[in-house]
Amino acid sequence: xxxxxxxxxxxxxxxxxxxxxxxxxxxxxxxxxxxxxxxxxxxxxxxxxxxxxxxxxxxxxxxxxxxxxxxxxxxxxxxxxxxxxxxxxxxxxxxxxxxxxxxxxxxxxxxxxxxxxxxxxxxxxxxxxxxxxxxxxxxxxxxxxxxxxxxxxxxxxxxxxxxxxxxxxxxxxxxxxxxxxxxxxxxxxxxxxxxxxxxxxxxxxxxxxxxxxxxxxxxxxxxxxxxxxxxxxxxxxxxxxxxxxxxxxxxxxxxxxxxxxxxxxxxxxxxxxxxxxxxxxxxxxxxxxxxxxxx
Amino acid sequence: xxxxxxxxxxxxxxxxxxxxxxxxxxxxxxxxxxxxxxxxxxxxxxxxxxxxxxxxxxxxxxxxxxxxxxxxxxxxxxxxxxxxxxxxxxxxxxxxxxxxxxxxxxxxxxxxxxxxxxxxxxxxxxxxxxxxxxxxxxxxxxxxxxxxxxxxxxxxxxxxxxxxxxxxxxxxxxxxxxxxxxxxxxxxxxxxxxxxxxxxxxxxxxxxxxxxxxxxxxxxxxxxxxxxxx
Numbered sequence: 001x002x003x004x005x006x007x008x009x010x011x012x013x014x015x016x017x018x019x020x021x022x023x024x025x026x027x028x029x030x031x032x033x034x035x036x037x038x039x040x041x042x043x044x045x046x047x048x049x050x051x052x053x054x055x056x057x058x059x060x061x062x063x064x065x066x067x068x069x070x071x072x073x074x075x076x077x078x079x080x081x082x083x084x085x086x087x088x089x090x091x092x093x094x095x096x097x098x099x100x101x102x103x104x105x106x107x108x109x110x111x112x113x114x115x116x117x118x119x120x121x122x123x124x125x126x127x128x129x130x131x132x133x134x135x136x137x138x139x140x141x142x143x144x145x146x147x148x149x150x151x152x153x154x155x156x157x158x159x160x161x162x163x164x165x166x167x168x169x170x171x172x173x174x175x176x177x178x179x180x181x182x183x184x185x186x187x188x189x190x191x192x193x194x195x196x197x198x199x200x201x202x203x204x205x206x207x208x209x210x211x212x213x214x215x216x217x218x219x220x221x222x223x224x225x226x227x228x229x230x231x232x233x234x235x236x237x238x239x240x241x242x243x244x245x246x247x248x249x250x251x252x253x254x255x256x257x258x259x260x261x262x263x264x265x266x267x268x269x270x271x272x273x274x275x276x277x278x279x280x281x282x283x284x285x286x287x288x289x290x291x292x293x294x295x
Numbered sequence: 296x297x298x299x300x301x302x303x304x305x306x307x308x309x310x311x312x313x314x315x316x317x318x319x320x321x322x323x324x325x326x327x328x329x330x331x332x333x334x335x336x337x338x339x340x341x342x343x344x345x346x347x348x349x350x351x352x353x354x355x356x357x358x359x360x361x362x363x364x365x366x367x368x369x370x371x372x373x374x375x376x377x378x379x380x381x382x383x384x385x386x387x388x389x390x391x392x393x394x395x396x397x398x399x400x401x402x403x404x405x406x407x408x409x410x411x412x413x414x415x416x417x418x419x420x421x422x423x424x425x426x427x428x429x430x431x432x433x434x435x436x437x438x439x440x441x442x443x444x445x446x447x448x449x450x451x452x453x454x455x456x457x458x459x460x461x462x463x464x465x466x467x468x469x470x471x472x473x474x475x476x477x478x479x480x481x482x483x484x485x486x487x488x489x490x491x492x493x494x495x496x497x498x499x500x501x502x503x504x505x506x507x508x509x510x511x512x513x514x515x516x517x518x519x520x521x522x523x524x525x
Binding site: 172175181182183186187190193 | 343344345364365366368369370375377381383384385386390391393394395396398439442
C-alpha cells in the first residue's frame, strides 16, 4: 500500500473528502453569516438553528407532503428564508440602532427557542433521512471508495458558494448590497428601499443556511442540536476569514475543513481544537482576519 | 420647485437648524453660503431625510416631504451629492455610476456622461476610490445626472480640489444647468459660486439671514467677505 508521511494514501484521501465535506458546510454557513454581518452588522447566532430548521423542513417535506430530496433543495430554503425575514422584520429591526451585542443576544435567544421547539417536537435524537436513490451508492475512484452523495455535497457546495459569490460581486443586486454595506444612508437617499434590502439579505443569508441544512439531512442525523454543534466552528471560520468577506469565508471554510480532516490523521486529539488554534494565531497576526480589511 | 419653510433639525440633542426659509425655482442655481457649522450641509441632509429629527415643511413640486423616508425622497427626483462624495470603495467606477436607480425619464445617457467626463469611461473598471479627488467628485455628480432627478443637491463640490479641477467642475455645472437641471449648492468657495449662481442665501446659525440675487453680488462683496470670514 502506498504510504505518505507514514499514513496509507487511501486514508489520507478519505480524510481529504471528509474535510471537504465539513468544509462545504463551514463555507456555506460562514458565507451567509458574512453577508448578513456585512450589511446588517448583526452577528447571527441563530444561523445554526436555521440550518437545523432547513434539515427538519427537508424531512417534513418528505414525511408529510411526499416531496423528496430534489424537491426539498428547491422548496426547503424558502420557508427558512421567510422565517428569517419575519425574524428580521419583527425582532431584529427594532434593535439596529443598539449596540451590536444586543443583536448577538437576541439571535442567540432565537436559536435557543428554535432548538427547544425542535427538541419538543422531535426529541433530542431527531429523525433520519436517506440520501436520494441516485446517490445512494459508493463509487470506486481508483485511489479510494467514495459514497456518491458525499461527492455530490462537495460539488453542490462549490456551486452554491460560487453562485453566491458571483451574485454579490458581479450583479447589480450585488453592487447594491456592497454599496449599502459601505454607506446605507446614501444608498437609501438614491431611492433604494434599504430596509427591504436588509430584510431580503437576512432572508437570503438564512435561506443559504436552510439549503445547507437540506444537503446535511441525508449526511448527518437530523436532530435539534445539529446546528449548534457546527456553529462554533463556523464562527471561528468567519473570524479567521475576516468578518464580512464573502470570498474569504468560502476559502477559509473549505481550507479549515481540510486542515481539520488531516489533523485527525496525524494528531487525532487535535482535530477538535485545530480550528480554534488557527483562529488564535490569525487573530494575533492579522486581527481583521485573513481576508478582512482593517476597520 | 423646492419650498423650505420653518425647517428645524436636530443632531441628538443639539438644535442645528432654527427655522430655515427659502425657495428654489425650476432651472435655477441657488447657493447656501455661510461659515462652517452654520447648518448648510445639515439643510441638504434634512431635505434628503437623512437627519432623523426634523420639523417644519419641505415641499418639492407641491409634495410635502418632511416626514418621508430618504428612499421616497430620492424617488421624487432629488439627486444628492454628499460632502464626502460617497464613492463606494467596493464598487468599480462603472458600478458606482450605475448604482443610483433611475427615478424618472430624462436623465443623461451613459454616452452623454462619458462625453462630459471622459475619465470615467477610461477608468470604468477601477475601484471607485482609486480615482483622484477631482475624478471622484465628477463621478459623484455624474451618477446623479443619469437618474432623471431634476433637482440636484451638491454639498461643497470643490472642497479640497486644485484650482484647475474647480474650474472644470464649474464648467460642468454650467453645462448641466443649460440642460435644465435645478441645483442647490452648498459652498465655501465664494469666488466659485459667484459666477455660477442665480441667487445666494446667506446662512447664519441655522437660519437664512439674507438673500442676494446674482446682480447685487458685486455691491455686497465687502459685507459678504466679512460675514463669511473668507
